[in-house]
Amino acid sequence: MAGHFEPLSGGGAAVALDEVEVSILRSLAVQLLELIGPGEDASGPDGADPLARLFAEGPSEPPSDPALARLFPDAYGDPGTEQDPRERAYAAEFRRYTENDLRDRKREDALAVVRSLDSLGAAGDEAAVLRLAPEDGRRWLGALNDLRLAIGARLEITHEDDSEALLRLADDDPRKPMVMAYLWLGGLQESLVDALMG
Template sequence: MRTWKRKGRGESIRIVSQLDSHEAELLASLVSSMCELLTERADTAPSDALSEVTGIRIGHSDAPDDATLGRLLPDFHRPDQDEELSAEVVNGRLNSALRSVNEPKIIDAKLGAAHILLDTLPDGGGDLALTVDEATAWLTALNDVRLALGAMLGISEDTPDRLPPDHPHAAHLDVYHWLTVMQDLLVEAVM
């Protein structure tokens, strides 16, 4: 991955870079895997008569059991955010209601950004020239992939920058750091 650069003016602004073939393949694989997780979650959402009549989609009312999906689709409100609401109210009714109403839209937005990344990703690597809107979608998708990978690896403040080469997660941590650098450089180019 080369750095991102901003070229052009006004409507013709493009955010440009290049990806090697293995980088493009890795990115496509990571984003596609995340899409599969989100699509499965959306496809298993309950259906009710009111949603069928109104066309208003509802999502799951319970948080995902999977840590990766839990990081992509966190609770809306935590008990430590509001002393006036009891933990039972926050963890039960409030989060369930907010989740069932909003989760379909959140999944759609995440999938939309991921599909823009996949659609603009050069097959086999090569040059990239993104509009500002496409670059913003890339930022969203890169962030989501980093969140998912970080949850899978259990990334925390105590996670070292490098793991021993024989550690089973060493290569995954390197990918996490690569995604972080790519996202940081893209933010700078977009700004």
């Protein structure tokens, strides 16, 4: 079980994580939360109207940060190509009504990772076993995917072949730890998919 998720009887998945792995995963999830930004306070003093919240308008322009642009891509047009005016208008309209909800979901996924890691407590020298119910597993999948997208954007990975080239970086290359995290998260994500489907 060490290093990869395995299916639990009755659904869900489990993985053994040592103290360093827990620390790295938690740190990455917190950084993802900081990147996504704080959510709207739906429980404001006058009590937010749920219907008004549903139709609240969000941003219409894509984020300028490459990692956020990867997490919140335009719904129309091909990435990296110039949009025609009609596609740009459609993308802006779609973003206006969907990005806030998407940010909320991504924030909840990252928070689920932090909370489940915090619930492990101190395991000392022994690896702690993290058990995820199916719903928690889906949240973890979302967060692992978002972490890989954000790290991939920072590493300028546009194709899977790019990560192979980055793997051959010299050990003293400052990108090496980020590459190793990217690949490790990919292994965790793949094993979690297999465990949840098994």
